[in-house]
Amino acid sequence: MTDKNTTVNLEQLASLCKRRGFIFQSSELYGGINGFWDYGPLGVELKRNIKDAWWRDVVQRRDDVVGLDASIIMHPRVWAASGHLDGFSDPMVDCKTCKGRFRADQLDNTPCPQKPSKKVGVCGGELTEPRQFNLMFQTSIGPVQDDSSVAYLRPETAQGIFAQFDNVLSVSRQKVPFGIAQIGKAFRNEINPRNYTFRSREFEQMELEYFIAPGSDQSWHEYWVKERLAWYTRIGLAAEHLDQYIYAKEELAHYASACVDIMYQFPFGSQELEGIAARGNYDLSRHSEYSGKNLEYFDQEKIERYIPHVVEPSAGVDRIALALLCEAYRVEWIPKEGAEGEIRDAVPGEKVPAGCEERTVLRFAPLIAPVKAAIFPLLKNRPELVNTAQELYRDLQRRWPVFYDQTGAIGRRYRRQDEAGTPFGITVDFQSLEDQTVTWRDRDTMQQIRVPMAEVPARLSDALA
Ligand code: ATP
Numbered sequence: 001m002t003d004k005n006t007t008v009n010l011e012q013l014a015s016l017c018k019r020r021g022f023i024f025q026s027s028e029l030y031g032g033i034n035g036f037w038d039y040g041p042l043g044v045e046l047k048r049n050i051k052d053a054w055w056r057d058v059v060q061r062r063d064d065v066v067g068l069d070a071s072i073i074m075h076p077r078v079w080a081a082s083g084h085l086d087g088f089s090d091p092m093v094d095c096k097t098c099k100g101r102f103r104a105d106q107l108d109n110t111p112c113p114q115k116p117s118k119k120v121g122v123c124g125g126e127l128t129e130p131r132q133f134n135l136m137f138q139t140s141i142g143p144v145q146d147d148s149s150v151a152y153l154r155p156e157t158a159q160g161i162f163a164q165f166d167n168v169l170s171v172s173r174q175k176v177p178f179g180i181a182q183i184g185k186a187f188r189n190e191i192n193p194r195n196y197t198f199r200s201r202e203f204e205q206m207e208l209e210y211f212i213a214p215g216s217d218q219s220w221h222e223y224w225v226k227e228r229l230a231w232y233t234r235i236g237l238a239a240e241h242l243d244q245y246i247y248a249k250e251e252l253a254h255y256a257s258a259c260v261d262i263m264y265q266f267p268f269g270s271q272e273l274e275g276i277a278a279r280g281n282y283d284l285s286r287h288s289e290y291s292g293k294n295l296e297y298f299d300q301e302k303i304e305r306y307i308p309h310v311v312e313p314s315a316g317v318d319r320i321a322l323a324l325l326c327e328a329y330r331v332e333w334i335p336k337e338g339a340e341g342e343i344r345d346a347v348p349g350e351k352v353p354a355g356c357e358e359r360t361v362l363r364f365a366p367l368i369a370p371v372k373a374a375i376f377p378l379l380k381n382r383p384e385l386v387n388t389a390q391e392l393y394r395d396l397q398r399r400w401p402v403f404y405d406q407t408g409a410i411g412r413r414y415r416r417q418d419e420a421g422t423p424f425g426i427t428v429d430f431q432s433l434e435d436q437t438v439t440w441r442d443r444d445t446m447q448q449i450r451v452p453m454a455e456v457p458a459r460l461s462d463a464l465a
Contacts, residue, residue, distance in 0.1 A: 007345070008267045008326045014196055016360060017325065020419055022046065023197060035193030035201035042420055043321070045370030045401060047204070050320050051183050053235055053367060054206045058181050065179035065208065066172045070160025072185060073151050079136065081290035082159045082283065084152075089132040092191050097125035103191045104130035109269075110192060135188040137201075153187035158312060160184075161209045162283045166295055176297055176308050177220065179210035183317070195268045197318045204317035211308035213299065214281070220311045221258045221278040228262060228274060228313050235320075236365030237327050241265045245272070255282035262315075264323040273323060274315035281307040328362040328421055334446065337411055343446065362421030363444055366463045372400040373460055374417045378429040380406040389428040392438070392453060400460060418443055423463065426456060 017023040021040030025032040039047055059065050079085045091104035098114045112123035121127055140149040154160065161168075161180045168180050183206045193199050212220045225244070233239050247259040259277040263270045284307045288295040296305045331348075333356040335341035341355060352358050366372060373396065377389035386406060393404040403422065405413050414425050425441035432438050432453065440451040440459065451459060 008329050009348070010196060010267045010326075012331075013267075013325060013329050016329070016362075016419065017043070022325065035190055035199075037197050037200060037202075037318070039321075042370040046324065046364075046368060047317055047321055049368040049370070050235065050317055050324070051204075051206065054231070054315070055181070055183065057231055057234075058179075058206070058208055062179075064174065064177065065181050065210075066168060066174065068161055068164060068168060068180050068182045069184065070157070070164060070182060072154050072187075073139070073141070074154060074160060074163060076151055077290055078159050078163055078287075079152055081286045082162075083286070084136060084155060084159075085134075088136060088155055089134045090191055091130035092133040093127045093130050095120060095123075095125040095127055097123075101191055102127075106192065110194075133189075133191060135190065137187045137189050154185075155188050156186050156314070157182045157184045157205045157207045158209060158283070158314065161207065162287050165209075165211070165284060165287075166293070169297070176299065177210065177212045177216070179208050181206070181208045183207075195266070195271075197322050198266065198268070198271065200318060203319075205314060206317060207312065207314045209283075210311045210313070211297075212311060213302075214306055214309050217257050217278040217280070217309050217311065221260075221276065224311050224313050225260045225262075225276050228276060228315075232262065232264075232273070232320075235324065235368050237264060237323055241327065243270050253277075253279075253282075255280045264319075264326075266323065266326055271319075273319050274313060276311065276313045279310050279312055281309050283310060284308060324364065324368060325362070328364045330361050330363060332359050332361060333357070334359050359415055359418055361418040361443065364421040364423065366423045369421050369423050370401065371403045371417070371420055371422045372464060373424040373426055374403040374405055374413070374422050376404075376410060376413050376425065376427045377406050378410060378427055384433055385428050385430070388432060388453075392426065392428065392456065396457065396460065399457070400464070414441060414446075424460065 020042055022043035024038045024040055026036035026038050027033045059067050092101055093104045094101050100113050102110050102120045107119060107121045110120045112118045112120050115123045136155050137153040139151050139153060141151045142149050161182055184204065185202060186205045187202050190199050190201050193201055210220060210224065229242065232242055241264060243263040245261040245263055252259055257278045257280060259275060261272040262274040264273050284295045288307065295307060297308050298305050331346040333344045333346050333352055336355055336357050339355045346358055375389050375393040377385035379385055390404065393402060396402045410427060417425055423443050427439040429439060436453050437450045438453050438456065439448050441448045
């Protein structure tokens with residue numbers, strides 16, 4: 001098993017992400033703002049592909065799930081009902097020496113800001129007693145700021161689904177079991193945002209609330225854990241880099257009967273990508289109680305009324321994007337142009353062997369790669385090559401995000417696309433003008449074959465299926 005902890009250097013990855021336009025620090029112009037990130041031209045495509053893959057698999061390809069796009073700011077009573085106002089908090093301590101604030105339950109892996117070789121708490125600084133800190137961002141609605149104008153940025157998308165359960169049920173002709181899915185921004189005032197984008201203060205969630213009959217909780221929970229694990233391998237995370245954290249009974253919330261976290265082996269340890277919880281009927285019962293509205297479902301087959309139970313697979317887009325970047329990132333030694341040899345992983349700190357050169361590559365699965373193919377004329381000063389390449393590019397661009405590049409030596413153009421994670425390079429050369437074939441280069445093997453130009457769309461379509 002390859003342990004991603006030892007193969008990816010997070011600083012190098014972050015530097016590539018900035019250089020190639022995947023991820024920038026938010027408001028960098030003004031010194032940045034901790035816990036907020038911007039996605040550049042390639043990053044936004046990567047995130048979009050993750051969300052599209054989820055939406056297609058969880059909503060569009062199923063008969064039993066429908067979508068929703070709820071507002072970020074909701075009635076504050078929503079958060080009283082959900083329990084977030086009272087209970088959505090982390091324990092916080094202050095260091096009396098450096099004045100830093102830290103999550104009391106994560107001191108073991110938080111370095112002291114003044115003595116980074118030591119951990120907070122063992123650095124010699126005296127810590128205050130832990131106190132609870134609510135993670136919801138508060139705002140106010142309207143021109144007057146008083147107690148009655150207080151509102152919150154949602155800390156999860158799930159509550160928008162529960163609050164609209166009745167409306168969606170009445171318009172969608174669904175019967176239990178069925179689900180409502182939503183993708184959208186969530187905000188948490190994390191005490192210590194860290195590990196690059198992993199723990200941010202603004203992030204995106206993809207959540208499904210799958211409503212079921214009481215008593216079927218265990219089997220549906222098992223079903224969704226299996227489904228979701230398979231999805232992660234479909235988008236390109238290796239099964240051996242995924243773990244499951246199964247909650248013990250005493251770790252579960254009082255209303256939950258099961259919870260499994262899907263974890264990925266990040267360079268900073270195995271950490272959660274998605275939580276899948278069987279939450280009983282807690283959420284709908286609480287909204288029924290707080291709103292005074294009956295949220296029971298009438299089961300026409302069993303001729304009975306009940307508040308549906310729910311299984312909730314809840315995933316974070318940004319964490320999945322980071323996992324895919326870690327999974328794809330490689331620094332390799334490759335044979336120099338014209339030389340024989342194999343592609344090998346570079347050994348950190350060692351000199352590049354004779355006859356080889358180093359390349360950085362993102363080995364994304366074609367399905368989630370930001371750009372699917374790059375089209376090159378061999379030379380930019382030969383109009384017949386440029387025109388043919390541009391024609392092919394315009395044709396492919398109607399269906400996929402593709403890239404056209406005519407600047408620099410062809411080897412350098414390939415290398416640039418390797419760093420962007422583009423799976424295929426298509427080159428129009430002199431032979432193309434004679435026999436209507438192009439060079440098709442595979443990013444991972446670097447092998448080049450000749451392919452009839454007319455077959456390029458079908459080959460691309462197969463690779464993306
Ligand atoms: P953690 O224990 O890591 O704080 P959580 O258990 O509180 O996460 P959930 O409330 O289950 O997280 O949220 C569902 C998903 O939303 C998580 O699996 C994660 O992918 C994403 N998520 C939660 N908090 C953050 C955050 N601060 N930054 C980025 N993604 C997040």
